[in-house]
Amino acid sequence: MKKIIAILGICSVIFACGSEKSESTEETSSTTKTEEAAPATAAVGSATGEKLISTSDCLTCHQVNSKIVGPSYVDVANKYPATDENIAMLAGKIIQGGSGNWGEIPMAPHPAISTEDATEMVKYILSLKTN
Template sequence: MKKMIVMLCASVAIAACTSNSNSGNTEDTVTAGEHAASARQSEVDTSINNTGTNRGSGSEPAGAYEKGAQLISSSDCLSCHKVDQKIVGPSYKEVAQKYEANEANVSYLAGKIIKGGSGVWGEIPMTPHPTLSEDDAKEMANYILSLK
């Protein structure tokens, strides 16, 4: 039964990822996609600037993590994660509490974002994002770690 639930969740995650890449020529498809993107953007608080307690000396400029928040809001991440609520995967605040904000953890999390994985937060695998650049994944990880 557990394996069946894991497979179902993985299928939903994969379907969520591939639904953004399907291109249809109907107006309904475009409208639905635009609506989904708008909904995702409204779910990420891009006004959070340098809120992390372990983010260096505070010398980061205002909006230093805004790019990471924007990248998250324009991706499929919000299908499985929210800032302060567990959905399929952990909330971003849970991730920020688990990992100290340093370059090693930013690189580690960026790798997880790009390659996906499982086992750290349970059996349900995280969908990989192989087309995402390492720099963008690091921006996303920096934003997530700023949410302490």
């Protein structure tokens, strides 16, 4: 049963990754739970990173506080200190994909995301550190 769920998860990732950034330009003025949960010492650029994530397919597999297909953003932030080296490495994982660090299910590559955008996304994610 776990293998079937994993395969379905991978298929949904592949399907979701085929789409580019959302073409929607709607903006909302409401505060999200993510904004409320972000610590006061959030990394510079984290608001940009949060917006980039919200307009990408990232939320198909990741959530701020709970594991879906991939780890929660809080789990990622708690695992990796916000160093320049880790930011560059994680931005590379967003663009090139990866596997093995969080289990058997690989993260699909996102080659359409620029290094600059991936870096901002990672800065936002690492700003969510809780411990």
